[in-house]
Amino acid sequence: MDHLSLEILEYIEEHSSETYELLLNLGTIPAPSNQEEKRAEFCRDWLVRQGAENVYIDSALNVVYPIGCTRDNPVVVFMAHTDVVFPDTTPLPVVVEAGRIKAPGIGDDTANLCTLLMCAKYIADKKITPADCGLLLVANAGEEGLGNLKGSRQIVKEYEGRIREFYSIDGYMDHITTDAVGSKRYEVEVLTEGGHSFTNFGNRNAIAYLASMIDTLYTLKVPQTKTKTTYNVGTIQGGTSVNTIAQQAKMLYEFRSDSREDLEFMDLHFRAVAESYRSKQVEVNTILVGERPCSSGVDPVKQDRITSKVTEILKKHTGTEPKNQCGSTDCNIPLSQGIPSVCFGAVRGGGAHTRQEWVDIASLKEGYRVTFELILSCF
Numbered sequence: 263m264d265h266l267s268l269e270i271l272e273y274i275e276e277h278s279s280e281t282y283e284l285l286l287n288l289g290t291i292p293a294p295s296n297q298e299e300k301r302a303e304f305c306r307d308w309l310v311r312q313g314a315e316n317v318y319i320d321s322a323l324n325v326v327y328p329i330g331c332t333r334d335n336p337v338v339v340f341m342a343h344t345d346v347v348f349p350d351t352t353p354l355p356v357v358v359e360a361g362r363i364k365a366p367g368i369g370d371d372t373a374n375l376c377t378l379l380m381c382a383k384y385i386a387d388k389k390i391t392p393a394d395c396g397l398l399l400v401a402n403a404g405e406e407g408l409g410n411l412k413g414s415r416q417i418v419k420e421y422e423g424r425i426r427e428f429y430s431i432d433g434y435m436d437h438i439t440t441d442a443v444g445s446k447r448y449e450v451e452v453l454t455e456g457g458h459s460f461t462n463f464g465n466r467n468a469i470a471y472l473a474s475m476i477d478t479l480y481t482l483k484v485p486q487t488k489t490k491t492t493y494n495v496g497t498i499q500g501g502t503s504v505n506t507i508a509q510q511a512k513m514l515y516e517f518r519s520d521s522r523e524d525l526e527f528m529d530l531h532f533r534a535v536a537e538s539y540r541s542k543q544v545e546v547n548t549i550l551v552g553e554r555p556c557s558s559g560v561d562p563v564k565q566d567r568i569t570s571k572v573t574e575i576l577k578k579h580t581g582t583e584p585k586n587q588c589g590s591t592d593c594n595i596p597l598s599q600g601i602p603s604v605c606f607g608a609v610r611g612g613g614a615h616t617r618q619e620w621v622d623i624a625s626l627k628e629g630y631r632v633t634f635e636l637i638l639s640c641f
C-alpha cells in the first residue's frame with residue numbers, strides 16, 4: 263500500500279471536524295492514573311461505534327483493538343495513554359483560545375491518543391488487515407507517575423514473545439525517545455519514640471533523623487560515566503505539633519539512570535544509607551512504590567531501522583528532524599525485554615504536567631499524517 267495515498271490524505275481532511283470534536287470531548291474526561299475507567303469506557307464505546315471488532319478492556323484498564331491477530335502470530339503494538347497527571351475526577355476544563363486548545367493533559371497525551379483512535383476508525387471503515395503480522399492499537403492506562411507503566415507491562419506480558427515492534431505515541435513532535443531511562447521510587451518512613459518537646463527533651467526525633475538521612479543521600483556524587491544519573495527527594499511530611507518530638511516522618515525519593523549498572527549502584531547506595539540509620543536504632547521502613555527498567559538486549563540493527571523510519575516520517579510531515587533522546591516512557595517495558603521500540607509525538611504544544619498545558623491546533627493535521635503513515639505502513 264502507498265503509505266499515505268491521496269485517499270488517506272482526503273480521509274484525514276474529510277474527518278477533520280470530527281477529529282477536532284473528538285479531541286475536545288476526550289479532553290474533558292478525567293483520567294487520573296489508576297482511575298482511567300471513564301476514559302477507557304469512552305474509547306471502547308467510540309471504537310465499537312466506528313465498527314471496530316473484538317475491542318476489549320483488559321485488567322490494567324487498557325482499551326485494546328486487535329487487528330489480524332491470531333493465536334500466535336507476531337504483533338506490532340501502537341499505544342497512546344489515557345491517564346493524566348492530575349487527580350481530578352470531575353470534568354477537566356477545555357478552553358479554545360488563539361489557535362490553541364488548553365486543558366490539563368491535552369498534549370500529554372490526549373491529542374496523540376486521538377490520532378491513534380482516528381487511524382483505528384480508518385482501519386475499521388476500510389476493513390483492512392496487516393500483511394504479515396497482527397496489530398494492536400491500545401489506549402493504554404498507567405503511563406504517568408505511580409501508574410508505573412502498568413498498561414504497557416500488561417500488554418508486554420499478555421503478548422510475550424510475539425511483539426515485533428512497539429510504538430508509543432506520547433510527547434511532542436520535535437523529539438523521539440529510543441532509549442529507556444530506568445528509575446526506582448521509594449517511600450521512606452522513619453519512626454522514633456518521640457514525646458513531649460519539654461518533658462522528654464533528648465528523645466529521638468523522626469524528623470531530625472529523616473533530615474539527616476536526606477543530607478547523607480545528597481552527599482552522593484552520582485556515577486561520572488557517559489550516561490546520566492540523577493536523584494531527588496520529591497515530598498516530605500511528618501510530625502505532630504510544634505511541641506511534640508516527632509514520632510514519624512516520611513519522604514518520597516527517586517533515582518534515575520539510563521545505565522542499568524548505575525541504577526544498581528544507586529540502589530545499593532540507597533539501601534546502605536537506610537541500613538546505617540537502622541543501626542542507630544531508629545525504625546526505617548522503605549517501600550518500593552515505582553520501578554521502571556532500563557533498556558536491555560535490543561538488537562541495534564532492528565532498533566536503528568524503526569528509529570530511522572519514525573524520524574523520516576516526522577521529518578516529511580513537520581519539516582524538521584526530531585531530536586533523539588532517552589527518557590522514561592511506556593517503551594521502557596518493551597525495551598527492557600529486547601523489543602525494538604520508539605516513542606514519538608504527533609502534536610506541537612507546551613506546558614506538559616501543568617494546568618496550563620496547550621496544543622497548537624495547526625499542528626493537529628501534521629500529527630494525523632504522521633500517525634496514519636506509520637501505522638498504515640504495516641499493511
Ligand SMILES: [Zn+2]
Nearest residue numbers: 370371432433
Ligand atoms: Zn505522556
